[in-house]
Amino acid sequence: MTTIYLIRHCSATGQAPDAPLTEAGERQALALRDFFQDVPVTRIISSDYERAVASITPFATASELSIETEPKLRERTLSLEPREDWLELLRHSFQDNSFALPGAESGQDATARILDVVDRTDGPTILVTHGNLLALLLQHVDNCYSVKRVWSDPACG
Template sequence: MSTIYLIRHCETTGQAPDAPLTPRGEEQAQRLCTQLFELPIIHLISSPYRRALDSIQPLATALKLPITQEDALKERQLSAVPLDDWQDHLRQTFIDPNYTCPGGESSRIATERITRVVDETLQQHDGSILMTHGNLLSL
């Protein structure tokens, strides 16, 4: 039976794809490494966002494993335009899975995206970690 560990990235300085971890986030990444090191992990897959990669890098180094970057694990885009009431829109995406903001991704589409990655990983790799974003994990 395959095991997949779904993990949200550590604390970050922002939401941009290149936002680094905070000092606290770096400490969290080290603790994550310590907590997961003894597990039978043989494959690491991460969102291409810097905060996700930086969160799993200490474990990759300790286990001497490469990190496979998977674009499908990137954060869901709520909207292509700034929204003053973005929390209301985000809430609506959980009420109505087909709700979409201008240029955004619905919960249904985002769920299908990450489910494909999980299904493929279950078929191909045992003992894998998928490093992704909180919004996707919620879905």
């Protein structure tokens, strides 16, 4: 059985692919380095967005592991334009995983992306990705996870 450690990138200055970590995010990255220092890890796979790579770089450097960048770990595109109703769209997308705005990505498609990466892991691996994509993966494992995170559902306790 392969052990996979899932990491959402550290605090960043924005959502753009080249958004750097904030000062707090840089401290979080150092804390990740310290947290994983005695954990046996043989592979690191990260979204190719700057904030994801920067989040795991201190650990990679300390452990002398390379960071494999993987575009399939990029954040899910919920909308091509900023939306005032983004939270409602997000809720709807978790209720109907085939829902997608024009040109954007459904939860079903994004989940398939990250599952492809998960299926190709071997040995103790760290995956560094983004919040929405990570929530979709966790929802795939336990449907109540995303429901609890995005809205309250009595069926999920």
